[in-house]
Amino acid sequence: MPSTYFTVFAGRRRYLSVLMVYVQPLVEQHVVDYVHLWDYTRLPSDREYLSTLAGPSVHVIPQPTSDRGAKFPNKWKGYYAHYATLLAANDILIKCDDDVVFVANLPVLLKVLREDKGAHLLYYPSVVNNDVAAAFQAADGVITDPEYVVGLRASVEEGRFSRTPMSDWFNCTHCAEHVHSKFLARPESFFTGCLHEWHTACRVPINFFAMRGDAVRRHFSAYASEQYVDEPYFTSLLTERTRMPSLLVSDVVVVHFSFGFQHMAAERELLERYRRLSRDQALHARLREAYGSRSLSRSCPSAAPSDLLQGRRQRPYPNVTGRGAGRGGRGAGRGLGSRGHASRSGAHASSMPIRG
Numbered sequence: 189m190p191s192t193y194f195t196v197f198a199g200r201r202r203y204l205s206v207l208m209v210y211v212q213p214l215v216e217q218h219v220v221d222y223v224h225l226w227d228y229t230r231l232p233s234d235r236e237y238l239s240t241l242a243g244p245s246v247h248v249i250p251q252p253t254s255d256r257g258a259k260f261p262n263k264w265k266g267y268y269a270h271y272a273t274l275l276a277a278n279d280i281l282i283k284c285d286d287d288v289v290f291v292a293n294l295p296v297l298l299k300v301l302r303e304d305k306g307a308h309l310l311y312y313p314s315v316v317n318n319d320v321a322a323a324f325q326a327a328d329g330v331i332t333d334p335e336y337v338v339g340l341r342a343s344v345e346e347g348r349f350s351r352t353p354m355s356d357w358f359n360c361t362h363c364a365e366h367v368h369s370k371f372l373a374r375p376e377s378f379f380t381g382c383l384h385e386w387h388t389a390c391r392v393p394i395n396f397f398a399m400r401g402d403a404v405r406r407h408f409s410a411y412a413s414e415q416y417v418d419e420p421y422f423t424s425l426l427t428e429r430t431r432m433p434s435l436l437v438s439d440v441v442v443v444h445f446s447f448g449f450q451h452m453a454a455e456r457e458l459l460e461r462y463r464r465l466s467r468d469q470a471l472h473a474r475l476r477e478a479y480g481s482r483s484l485s486r487s488c489p490s491a492a493p494s495d496l497l498q499g500r501r502q503r504p505y506p507n508v509t510g511r512g513a514g515r516g517g518r519g520a521g522r523g524l525g526s527r528g529h530a531s532r533s534g535a536h537a538s539s540m541p542i543r544g
Contacts, residue, residue: 190276190278190279190280190401191221191222191276191279191280192219192220192221192222192279192280192282192298193220193221193222193223193224193271193274193275193279193280193281193282194211194214194220194222194223194224194282194284195223195224195226195267195271195281195282195283195284196211196223196224196225196226196284196285196286197226197228197264197267197283197284197285197286198225198226198227198228198229198234198238198248198286199225199226199227199228199229199234199238199286200229200231200234200286200287201233201234201237201238202459203286203287203288203289203445203459204225204237204238204241204286205237205463206289206459206462206463206466207284207286207287207288207289207291208241209466209467210290210291210466211223211246211291212246214291214294215245215246219294219295219298220282220294221245222245222246222247223245223246223247224247224249225238225241225242225246225247225248225249226249226251226267227248227249227250227251228251228255228264249270251266252266252267252269252270253266254266254269255267260349260417261349261350261414261415261416261417261418262415263418264418265411265412268408268411268412268418269408269412271404271408272404272405272408272409272411272412273405273409275401275404275405276401277400277401277402277405278400278401278402279400279401279404280298280301280302280398280399280400280401281398281399281401281404282294282396282397282398283394283396283397283398283399284395284396284442285394285395285396285444287444287445287446288395288396288442288443288444288445289443289444289445289459289462289463289466290316290371290375290441290442290443290462290465290466291441291442292375292379292440292441292442292472292475292476292479293379293439293440293441293475293476293479293480294313294440295480296437296439296440296479296480296481297311297313297398297437297440298398300383300435300437300484301398301400304435306400306402306403307432307433308385308432308433308434308435309399309403309426309427309430309432309433309434310392310397310398310399310422310423310434310435311397311398311399311434311435311437312392312396312397312398312434312435312436312437313396313436313437313438313440313441313442314378314379314380314436314437314438314439314440314441314442315393315395315396315441315442315443315444316367316368316371316378316441316442316443316444317363317364317367317368317395317443317444317445317446317447317450318357318392318393318395318444319338319353319354319355319357319358319393319501320340320354320390320392320393320436321436322336322337322338322357322363322367323337323338323339323340323491323492324382324384324436324438324490325367325378325380325438326338326491326492326496327384327488327489327490327491327492328380328382328438328488328489329380330370330377330378330380331367331370331492332496333366334495334496334497334498334500335362335366335500335501336363336366336367336501337492337496337497337498337500337501338354338355338357338501338502339491339492339497339499339502340354340386340388340390340491341354341388341390341502342354342388342389342390342424342428343389343390343391343420343424344505348415349415349416349417350416350417350420351391351420351424351425352391352503352505353391353393353503354390354391354502354503355501355502355503356501356502356503357447357501358393358447358448358449358450359447359449359450360450360501361449361450361451361452363450363501364446364447364450364452365452365453368443368452368458371443372461372465375441375465375471375475376474376475376478378438378441379438379439379441379475379478379479380438380439380488381438381439381479381482381483381484381485381488382438382439382484382485382488383435383436383437383438383484383485383486383488384435384436384438384488384490385433385434385435385436386433386434386436386490387427387431387433388427389424389425389427389428390423390424390427391419391420391423391424392419392423392424392434393419393444393447394418394419394422394423395442395444396442396444407422407426437484438484439479439480439482439484443462445458445459445462
């Protein structure tokens with residue numbers, strides 16, 4: 189029988205203690221078969237907490253020797269090498285950041301992936317606080333303030349090892365505050381019943397994605413010999429090389445708490461609200477009943493109305509002339525219906541992973 193692996197770049201206790209409220213039931217309900225918590229901790233107290241989470245189906249994976257002290261663009265190569273050989277062709281890998289603090293309707297994403305038979309490169313939920321997901325949330329009428337509306341565009345090379353993010357969202361505190369506020373006021377509004385496909389070779393924050401085992405074996409193996417930061421490699425560069433689209437399933441919603449430079453004024457209070465939300469069984473039951481099994485639309489808009497697409501969040505492209513400059517992708521997003529640690533985002537964040 190194929191297996192589903194839920195993997196986390198761990199981890200900070202303050203976030204993991206919320207995430208695990210969602211993960212443990214996924215194991216108990218046989219939605220996932222194995223949980224792998226990768227020990228990329230920095231504090232002894234976090235490492236001690238991580239050890240308490242181990243169980244029959246929850247494994248704490250020690251940081252590989254190859255990853256200790258590794259520099260960009262070779263950080264976390266051990267993670268990718270591990271799954272390149274572990275997974276069978278029909279297995280599923282889920283990659284999750286430790287600061288994902290809400291997860292709803294994951295079985296819907298897995299069902300779409302299994303029935304899709306490898307037609308897409310990567311499979312995403314609708315991620316709250318993620319610019320590519322925000323583009324589709326705007327297309328679906330969830331985000332309506334032009335200040336926070338972005339459009340898909342291909343990323344271009346920046347330096348030798350990376351590609352640019354498509355917007356400044358990862359560096360925008362009020363973007364995070366805005367979208368968290370909208371979600372917490374009405375979580376149901378983010379479940380829009382759409383499948384969104386795109387061929388655009390944009391860099392996607394890899395806060396949460398799923399991938400088929402055969403694709404994992406092929407692409408994770410190839411990554412061993414690449415000198416490239418993981419996030420732009422697996423999203424922008426592979427989209428360009430494979431000419432395969434990716435897919436976002438909007439009836440599956442996860443919340444990514446923050447990127448490294450999103451310094452929200454009330455982070456503790458916000459995290460506490462998500463902690464309470466994780467235990468709101470009535471809400472989760474309503475979301476499952478309303479959005480856990482309905483048919484998904486293949487005809488939703490692929491972009492926000494033109495009057496909202498004002499480019500306020502778009503980052504100017506650097507002056508580059510590399511092989512990827514100005515290329516990548518076959519047009520805008522198309523509707524089919526419509527990590528670890530904060531310090532990873534530094535002064536040169538666009539050449540580093542921009543996940544939390």
